Amino acid sequence: MEIPYTVTERPDTGLYNAKLGVWLFLASEVMLFGALFSSYVLLRSGAEEWPHGWQHLSVPLAAFNTLVLISSSVTMVMSWASLKTKDFGKYRLYMGLTILAGLIFLAVKFFEYREHILMGEVPAHDTFFAIYFTLTGLHGLHVIGGMIVNGYFFGPGARMWSSEPERFTNRIEIAGVYWHFVDLVWIFLFPILYLL
Amino acid sequence: MVDLHAGDMRHHVRLYVRVFVALLVLTAVTVAASYLHLAVPIAVTIALIIAAAKGSLVASFFMHLITERRVVFGALVLTVVFFLVLMFLPLFTQWDTIGQKVQ
Structure with a gap:
C-alpha cells in the first residue's frame, strides 16, 4: 500500500503529511522540555541558595558547543537546499558536516560530564546538578536521536534519492526541522544553566 | 516539489549566512552580558530576551516557519x-x- 501525501500536499491541511506530523511531534517535545523548565524554575525559586551556573560549569566549553550546534543548523539547512538544486554531492557534504558537528557536541559534553563526575558533582550532589544532568542529558539523547536519523539519510536512506527524489528531499526537510528544534532547545539551556 | 535555481540558491545561502552571523553575535552578547554579573532578575530578563530572539531566528528561517501554512x-x-x-x-x-x- 502506498503511503499517501508524502510529496503532494493534503487538500485540507495544505501540507504533506510528514510536515504536519513533525510539527505535532515537536509540540509534544515543547511540553516535555517545558515541564522540565518549569521544574527548574520551581526548584530555583524554592531554594534557599542557588549557585550561578558559571561557578560550577564551563562557560567557554558551552559557548563553543553553542557555536557548534548553530553551525550544524546552517549545514543541515544547506543540505536540504542542495537537494532542491539537485546537487547530491553537496547534500552529502553538508549532511556529513552536520553529523560531524553532532559528534563534536557530544564529545565536548562527554568531557564536561567526565570532569563533574570525577569531582563528585553527580546528580545526587545537589539539586543544581540534578536538574543540570536531567536537562542536558535529555537534550543529549535528542542529539543522539537526530544523529541516528541523519546518519541513516547520509548512508543507506540516501538510496531513495535515485528512485524518489522529491520524497527524499521532504524527508531531509523534516529531519532538519527536528534538528533545528534540538538547536533551539540548547539556545535556551545555555543561558539558563551556564550563565545565570 | 519546487526546485531552486542557481540564483535562488545564492539568495538562500546569503539569507542563511546572515542568520548564522546574527546568531553568533547574539551568542557573544549573551556571554558578554553574563560577565557583567548583573542582579539575577535583570540577568534573567536579558538572557531570555536574547534567547527568544535567537530562537525566533532559528524557527523562522531554518525551520521555514516564516513561509509555513x-x-x-x-x-x-x-x-x-x-x-x-x-x-x-x-x-x-x-x-x-x-x-x-x-x-
Whole structure:
C-alpha cells in the first residue's frame, strides 16, 4: 500500500503529511522540555541558595558547543537546499558536516560530564546538578536521536534519492526541522544553566 | 516539489549566512552580558530576551516557519498557551492558599 501525501500536499491541511506530523511531534517535545523548565524554575525559586551556573560549569566549553550546534543548523539547512538544486554531492557534504558537528557536541559534553563526575558533582550532589544532568542529558539523547536519523539519510536512506527524489528531499526537510528544534532547545539551556 | 535555481540558491545561502552571523553575535552578547554579573532578575530578563530572539531566528528561517501554512500556526498557538501554563505553574504554587488560615 502506498503511503499517501508524502510529496503532494493534503487538500485540507495544505501540507504533506510528514510536515504536519513533525510539527505535532515537536509540540509534544515543547511540553516535555517545558515541564522540565518549569521544574527548574520551581526548584530555583524554592531554594534557599542557588549557585550561578558559571561557578560550577564551563562557560567557554558551552559557548563553543553553542557555536557548534548553530553551525550544524546552517549545514543541515544547506543540505536540504542542495537537494532542491539537485546537487547530491553537496547534500552529502553538508549532511556529513552536520553529523560531524553532532559528534563534536557530544564529545565536548562527554568531557564536561567526565570532569563533574570525577569531582563528585553527580546528580545526587545537589539539586543544581540534578536538574543540570536531567536537562542536558535529555537534550543529549535528542542529539543522539537526530544523529541516528541523519546518519541513516547520509548512508543507506540516501538510496531513495535515485528512485524518489522529491520524497527524499521532504524527508531531509523534516529531519532538519527536528534538528533545528534540538538547536533551539540548547539556545535556551545555555543561558539558563551556564550563565545565570 | 519546487526546485531552486542557481540564483535562488545564492539568495538562500546569503539569507542563511546572515542568520548564522546574527546568531553568533547574539551568542557573544549573551556571554558578554553574563560577565557583567548583573542582579539575577535583570540577568534573567536579558538572557531570555536574547534567547527568544535567537530562537525566533532559528524557527523562522531554518525551520521555514516564516513561509509555513496556517494549520502549523494553529498547532503552535495551542502549544504556546500550554507552555505558558507550565511556566506559570511555579507562580500558581505561590498563590495556592488552600488549607491556610485566612489572615
